[in-house]
Amino acid sequence: MLTLLLLWRPQRLARLVSRRFKPRLDATAPGVLSTREMETIVAFAAVLVEGRELDAQEASYVVEHVTDKAGKTPGYLALYRKTAGLLDRLAGAPFSSLSLERRIGLMVQHRFTEYDVRIREYLLPWGRETLTVRALAVPDLIRGYYFSPAGWAAVGYRAFPGRCGDLMRYTSAEA
């Protein structure tokens, strides 16, 4: 049956698999992450978004995003907790205590940097926790960071929606 569907309607099958097996946020209540959990998340995000240690300002963008999401949107507290717990477990120590190189190595080894998850991976019976982090937590952290002033800095903007500046700047190309 599945073979027939795959041959005749591959896109429909993909939608079916995605709907059934794609990791989803659960409906757990919002709340606050512990300091250690937040440190793990920031150390994780640093590798993803910049590939280097974040300065205090950049780290604050991650903290603000995570605090906001965990505190307001059901499911995110549990997602971040799952992420922090998994990373600490894989590191065998607080993930944030590892050097940048070791963090990168660990993340590449466990494919946390491959967040464009293939639909066929949803069907694998193992690595469900890692898959959830790759499919949900990684894009969320990247999105949150690049929606912050850090994202505008990446494209060379010092003023941007929400930060006022020189009115006439819009009339010419950026310096």
Add this chain to the structure above:
Amino acid sequence: MAAREEVRETEVCIIGAGAAGGIMALELARRGIRVVVLESGPRHDLARRGDYSRRFVKGENPWESPLAGIDRHTTGGSVGYRLEWHRARGVGGSTLHWEGTALRLHTDDFRMRTLHGMAEDWPISYEEIEPYYGKAERALGVAGTPDDPWASPRSTAFPLPPFPMSFSDGFFAGACRKLGIALHHLPQARNSLAYGGRSQCRACGTCHVCPTGAKASTDLTHIPQAEATGHADVVTDATALRLEVDRSSRVRSVVYAGADRRERRLSARIFVVAAGGVETARLLLLSASPDFPRGLANRSGLVGRYFTSHPSIDVTGRVAARVYPYRIGFSTAMSGQFAVPRDRQRRGAFFLEFLNSAGPLPGQIAPVSGAWGTALGQRVKAEFGRTLGIRIYAEQLPDNSNTVTLSAGVTDYFGNPAPHITYGIGPYERAALEGAREVAVKILAALGAEGIRSGALGYAAHQLGTHRMGSDPAQSVVDANLRAHDVPNLYLVGGGCFVTVSASPPTLTIAALAIRTAEHLAEVYRGQGAGRRSHRSGSPAAGAIR
């Protein structure tokens, strides 16, 4: 709930402190007429706008009411017209979140029946409203220059110089020149220079929430001045629940309530409802009585009918050059060339707005890039800022089947039936959108854009036509002075009075009509108080309050 107390009495009660209500409050109060304004929402102090702006950037709607269910509504028709993000409660009303586009209607827009045999003519002409457009532009502080070759004549200059064209407008200008399309400045009710005690625009990029007050909104431009006269009081968190009439079919009082749901009553000699095209109609329908079984001022059966907006789509394309979007939150160029088309019997007018902000944001590019680490930032930088966009607003014909009615099963915070909005568009509007899309595609193609695509059908936050004006009480709800045909001391102002809607945003016309009605009302009121009545035919003062 039972009305418990008669709290106050006034000369004129205005329901709603938005574009029309705020302007009328000042225009009446400065003439010494005692006004009480009931506003359903709170005061959104300017000092809080920085926080609002931050929330807006995060995707939140800071204007959303904290009262659960107050904005509940249901929809029907082929296009579900939702009100979320499309209106705001609070002192300032929809001017709190409007884009600031301040366009006049065209001479022809008032004569659709005469010129094209469609819809109805307005009971007033462009020439009659023209001086009030000038007054509205001065009151709001409109920045512009008369470079639209298609615009109707104007007797006054814009009070502020225009915002210069943007860097990306330069691309559009070149393509339009090649194609013979006129591109010109887009008049804006925001300060290109400090004006009216408000600062110059500082390009904060969040015009839905202007954190500096440079964009005109009546909580800044009118209400404080009205209160300063000593003749106007604004009661906030006061939602009008129904209007009560006496035996002579005059409105005697309004029953209103706040968050505590306790009913209060305000009596006045004259009532002005300025609650927007949806809520004004709903309030009238909620005010049915033995005298008005179909709703107050609704002997014509037209209250809530002809609900009209502006269907809209964005057409975008990717260009090789960097165009540097998102540096201001408003547009600076448009084309009015198609706002008065020759084939208007067949398809609606449309206007083109050349967007200064189009394409994905860094936060949208990054999570779908597949990149991480240092490569991610480089990818975002390479992808960002190469999209040009043109927004289309199309004219919609009034359609009797587009309506605001009372929901059969859903109630609001106060237990009253919520509004039910039935909305759809027909072949006339689809032809306008298709014609506009073809023009937009040509412009983008002339720029060498690739991946040109049309966005989803949307609709503007313009709620119009639900208590339209006219000379015939059987075919309209209010007369040319916006007085209800059926109720001598009731005025219905705002976008609901539009007979036809053109392709242009309505706020400047709402403001001009509000000033005109206030002049009429003040003259009638004074005449009545002094024991005389004006009967000058055609003047705003014609027809005293009986």
